[in-house]
Amino acid sequence: MKKTLIASALLGLFASQTAMASDETAELRKVIEQQQQVLKDLEKRLEETEKRVEQTADAAEANASAKSATTIGGYGELHYNNMSNKDAQIDFHRFVLFFGHEFSSKTRFFSEVEVEHVIASHDDKGEVELEQAYIEHDFSDALTGKAGLFLVPVGLINETHEPPAFYGVERNPVEKDIIPATWWEGGLALNIKAAPGLAFDAAVTSGLKVEENFKVRNGRQKVSEASAEALAYTGRVKYTGVPGLELAATAQYQSDLTQGDASLGEEAAATLLEAHAVYNIGDFTVKALYAQWDIDGAEAEMLGRDSQKGWYVEPSYRINEQFGVFARYNEWDNEAGDNTDSKKKVTSVGVNYWIHENVVLKADYENQSGVLDADGFNLGVGYQF
Template sequence: MRKLASLALTATLATTAIASTDIEELKKRIESLEEKNQLLIDEIADLKQQVAIPELRQQQFAGMGYAASKVYFSPKGLSIGGYGEIIYQNWQSSTKKDYTDTYRFIPYIGYKFTDKIILNSEIEFEHTDEAKIEFLYIDFLFNNYFNIRVGNQLIPLGVTNLLHEPIFFNSVNRPEVETKIIPSTWNENGIMLFSNADSFTYYLGIVNGFYYNAKGKGFSSDSWVRNGRQAGGKAYAEDLAFVARFDYTGIDGLMAGISAYQGNSGQGDKDVNGNKIDGTVKMYDIHLRYNWKGFEITGLYVKGYLSDADKISTALGKTIGKEVYGYYVNLAYDVFPIITKNNKFSLPLFVRYERFNTQEKVPAGFTADKTNDKTIWTVGFNFKPHPNIILKADYQFRDNKGGGEPDVFELGMGFIF
């Protein structure tokens, strides 16, 4: 009996020891699985950060628009943003036909290799049948006061060229001073030094210049150097240009600054007498944007000069202005807070006055066309059901010194993401 009890006790102790060993082994396996599971969770979270499309915040980098700045505030990896515009125009007392247009759809595709090396690009689809690169560059970021941008980039002149997303201007179309004198949207290949400080930004760079006879169009009487943009595509680079900009942003809601551009546009061409065409283009502007308690003012003055305007006019068979100018003031006020305390929406009413002349002075022996000396009053309103969506309506009272300038009624829709 004692032997039997001893054997039973021995068996029980052995079983307990084995069970204890199994439990410890099981605990170790569970701990190992938990560690592997956590690693998998972390890897999935990291992957989501890289491929997710974050919601757009209204933040700016180095004076650029919200959507264009998105990649700088996104996690490491891919960033996708963009904007779009659809418009309608109804010309008054004119032979021009009314029309509607899917004007622009613009994807921004960026990639943050590291916090200091960032790729940014803007691809433009216009009128449903055109596509082109608006910018494509890599930033090398050192600090808030010194950074380097290399590639195809926006020329930092005026207000609209850097801020051309539709929520940044009240009218359906961009101010004409910043399309006919400053040729927005304007991009070229080059290298730029720039800052992103809290109280100021600057740009200083060198890019390929205009070509006065670009793509068989070139400079013109009514839009000056606009069609001389090469956009960095198979661009002649015999002549380069220099660009500089400084903005003060030290007061909340304020951006005030100056910018300048100078470069030749002849690109090695000669006139009929064998003389080199320099065609030096100079532009200088002062600009301002200020927002305060629903009130916004935007203003700009630009002056432009073109040397060898006589040679270029002769070569193109057009009268090209040797001096041009333009200015505008835009006032807007959000009346929605007066109507209701609901601040989710905004309803800015606005008025803008523009004056510009693409032939202020012309070369000796050429005659200016008075219809290029224009005055435009634009009045209208916007409705923003969301900060990143804008509906627009405006009416333009248009006049020129030659007469016969039709007014136009416009509707538009725009968005950023």
């Protein structure tokens, strides 16, 4: 009897435990199924997130590529001039916009549009000018060519003249009146990287067409229906193989500066020679440049303009990232071929204050002598982007 009762009790307990285990198993299965559903939901959301990230990355890459292909930049400068020989004036001298486009890693387009003196009209001094518009192509790592309208490879200011890049409110008068910067022509050019630090430039372009005074600066045709009876041939060698040093020399030949104008007499073949040096020692920099024109023809000789030459030297010191000081002596003569003393001399000292690496405030004092006789000061603000 006792054994029967014990067996019954054990069977009851086992049945109870089995029922409880069955309930727990069912609950555990339910939890597992819920967790599996959660994991499926997470996987689905993760896949959707990855798709969105990929789409965003593709869009960003495409957008970045589009932005890098076409670039916009520019520069400008406002000047205040107070010289003793003329009335003081304030002038937004230049407003320039740059547009470039990269067709491929080897083929590019560059252009510059400039507005001078704010207003361009028949009654105003202002001008609207296209200073650059050319295609550049890399034929190899050592050979690059360009075709179109571009700056002549000569001097220091002609190719690099953004305001934060040079000292003084105004560009130096030697390169302005002798070279004459800013000077652009239309044609073809090649740049050859012959060795590390050694490069050659060669160009065949439209040339100058002087007026009856044979002043070189007035001969710039600016590629506006320019006479092309006599093309210009330019060559330059530049050496930058020593850190901090730049040496360069340019020669240009044009068979006739008059472009066949019979009223100016016989043909006036002309040769320009220019050489410059830049040397940086720490924060100290010195620049020196010499340029000279030799012009054939009786008309030019009669005016004393068969020889036109000038030079300048400019030491400067960068005190820190914001301040730099400079001094510059300029001497030039557009009538050096005559027997009279027609030299012009300008001595300048001043300071540049960069409130940003691409934004500069300038001030300088200027003393003019030789056939000039004036002094005064200039203030300016310039930018580039």
